Amino acid sequence: MVFGKKGILLVNLGTPNSPSRGDVYVYLRQFLTDPRVIDIPWVQRQVLVNGIIAPFRSGSSAKLYQELWTPEGSPIKIYGERVAAGLQALLGDEYAVALGMRYQNPSIESALKQLIDQQVSEITVFPMFPQYASASTGSVHDEVMRLLRKEQVIPNVRFINSYYDHDPMIEIFADNARKFDIASYDHILFSFHGLPQRQMIKADACNHCLKTANCCETVSIKNQFCYSAQSHGTAYALAKKLNLTRDRYTISFQSRLGRDPWIQPYTIEVLEKLAKQGAKRLLVFSAAFVADCLETIVEISSEYQEEFHKMGGETVDLVPSLNDDPRWIKVIADMVR
Numbered sequence: 001m002v003f004g005k006k007g008i009l010l011v012n013l014g015t016p017n018s019p020s021r022g023d024v025y026v027y028l029r030q031f032l033t034d035p036r037v038i039d040i041p042w043v044q045r046q047v048l049v050n051g052i053i054a055p056f057r058s059g060s061s062a063k064l065y066q067e068l069w070t071p072e073g074s075p076i077k078i079y080g081e082r083v084a085a086g087l088q089a090l091l092g093d094e095y096a097v098a099l100g101m102r103y104q105n106p107s108i109e110s111a112l113k114q115l116i117d118q119q120v121s122e123i124t125v126f127p128m129f130p131q132y133a134s135a136s137t138g139s140v141h142d143e144v145m146r147l148l149r150k151e152q153v154i155p156n157v158r159f160i161n162s163y164y165d166h167d168p169m170i171e172i173f174a175d176n177a178r179k180f181d182i183a184s185y186d187h188i189l190f191s192f193h194g195l196p197q198r199q200m201i202k203a204d205a206c207n208h209c210l211k212t213a214n215c216c217e218t219v220s221i222k223n224q225f226c227y228s229a230q231s232h233g234t235a236y237a238l239a240k241k242l243n244l245t246r247d248r249y250t251i252s253f254q255s256r257l258g259r260d261p262w263i264q265p266y267t268i269e270v271l272e273k274l275a276k277q278g279a280k281r282l283l284v285f286s287a288a289f290v291a292d293c294l295e296t297i298v299e300i301s302s303e304y305q306e307e308f309h310k311m312g313g314e315t316v317d318l319v320p321s322l323n324d325d326p327r328w329i330k331v332i333a334d335m336v337r
């Protein structure tokens with residue numbers, strides 16, 4: 001017989017405590033010294049992050065966060081809190097729901113404590129990343145295991161790895177897109193958060209990734225956890241729902257950091273190519289994120305819009321993410337149950 005509530009730990013990436021340069025600096029240091037994010041030897045990582053990236057990037061990054069910030073705070077955190085509250089209400093007393101952020105607050109540690117204090121019989125870890133990457137989902141699971149390792153009693157634990165083509169989730173993204181006049185756009189862009197190619201190769205157990213031109217564009221037994229293949233899987237599922245033929249859309253990757261090669265094509269280069277071909281109106285999905293955040297609200301809706309305009313294009317419209325949509329909360333409830 002098992003007693004106690006069932007614990008649900010929702011985890012998203014995190015955000016600074018405020019958009020001040022100091023808080024952004026602290027956030028970037030914690031984020032980028034994670035060995036799963038900047039996966040180079042410890043000494044080089046400390047020098048690179050503490051000596052170069054955090055001091056130099058915190059100023060420009062803080063300006064972007066100031067543009068993003070709302071009176072209630074950072075969108076990724078606000079949506080996380082609303083989803084956690086909605087999920088708790090939907091699942092009822094049999095469950096205890098807690099929200100943790102991988103970086104900054106509320107921390108995963110505080111969320112786990114909340115669950116353990118309620119003597120939960122089990123914990124389901126639900127990373128808010130549809131596609132698996134060691135730098136996102138892997139890091140969340142790593143942190144949960146590091147914290148649980150200190151406990152005398154470790155309850156049953158379930159880790160959700162990915163849900164990149166989960167049909168009820170795809171349906172909400174697609175439905176959000178149907179609010180736009182899809183036929184009126186010259187092209188549809190599925191822009192995912194990028195990842196260093198090096199990390200794809202490290203995650204590849206079958207010597208498969210990046211070996212041929214299209215090997216990371218379809219999920220198979222050989223690459224079922226490949227971030228690129230899963231991202232393509234999300235895009236294909238959306239395209240199918242919306243009856244988009246292959247010539248109507250492009251899959252690309254944004255937010256590259258540093259000079260090493262990341263997954264290609266890069267969104268900025270695709271924008272350039274489309275503008276040269278005469279495209280004026282683009283509809284963009286950002287389905288690596290289940291909540292709108294800096295990467296969608298500022299990078300796509302503001303920066304890419306401005307760049308595309310300079311290139312001769314006109315409109316970059318963003319399909320809103322799942323955010324705190326009650327249908328999304330119901331989808332999570334069904335997945336964790």
Ligand SMILES: C=CC1=C(C)c2cc3[nH]c(cc4nc(cc5[nH]c(cc1n2)c(C)c5CCC(=O)O)C(CCC(=O)O)=C4C)c(C)c3C=C
Pocket residue numbers: 013014015016036037038057061074076129133135136193194195196255257288289292293294295
């Ligand atoms: C979708 C999941 C994510 C993966 C995979 C990921 C990898 C990754 N990110 C960086 C560097 C940065 N990312 C930044 C912001 C950011 N990243 C994600 C998600 C993933 N990152 C989100 C949801 C956000 C936005 C958070 C918010 O507050 O709204 C930033 C900070 C902003 C900036 O200065 O540009 C950096 C830096 C790397 C290096 C990486 C993989 C190696």
Ligand SMILES: [Fe+2]
Pocket residue numbers: 193255
């Ligand atoms: Fe990121």
Ligand SMILES: [Fe+2]
Pocket residue numbers: 200204208209210215216223226227228229
């Ligand atoms: Fe791959």
